[in-house]
Amino acid sequence: MSFTLATWNINSVRLREGLVSRLLTDEAPDVLCLQECKSPVEKMPLQAFAALGYTHCVARGQKGYNGVAILSKLPLRDAGHHDWCGKGDARHVAAALENGVVIHNFYVPAGGDKPDREINEKFGHKLDFLTEMRYRFHGERPERQILVGDLNIAPREDDVWSHKQLLKVVSHTPVEVEHLGEAQDAGKWVDVTRADIPEGRLYSWWSYRSPDWNAADKGRRLDHVWATPDIAGAAHSSRILRDARGWEQPSDHAPVFATFDVDV
């Protein structure tokens, strides 16, 4: 037995309801984690997804910004959420499957343009968010947990189109990569995507501002699938659905998939 999970920054779930439905129909993951829903929960088109078999959902929303949802064909129990940095942002929600696997869905702050917290408080917020993740993960002995989402950082040199040209660009600066690595280490999280696909360039996001995103291919891997060591080895078939970036009126992110050979 196994289950397949996907994570996708949808950039407005109301505007792109049709794209979500297409993904659910064509790819049929058991669980889909969405970020940047940009909607209160009561305005998310959850009935449309339920009609496709995704009858279970836990979500947190707010008007215009942020917003995270976990859609599932398998029964879910709401496993709570945390108000990171105490700002009231809908950037995290967690759900447990009946087999006890807990799925955390994160939307880490993008961090603004300038990678300097003295002049850009959004960058400070991003670093503080990652530090809080580190502290909350530290000392836990987590088992059967999965963490996915738009972490807004491309940590490896082959997670970006040009390591050298992005060293001072928010999402790939050394201080962000260090903060992310410390949070990852504190929870003993395994980067499932890179354990599965250790070699080669891998991107999940291409800017809207690039006129020919596919040919230019100036991408970054901002979207991640992590798992605790006890189940990370059960993961396989990781992939990024690059095609979705070319769908009509697309999100600037592509969905990331992984399958876990864990009984459900």
Add this chain to the structure above:
DNA sequence: ATGGTTGACCATCAA
């Protein structure tokens, strides 16, 4: 150094 695009909301802000 600058501007390029998009979404939500309705003049800007966030990404």
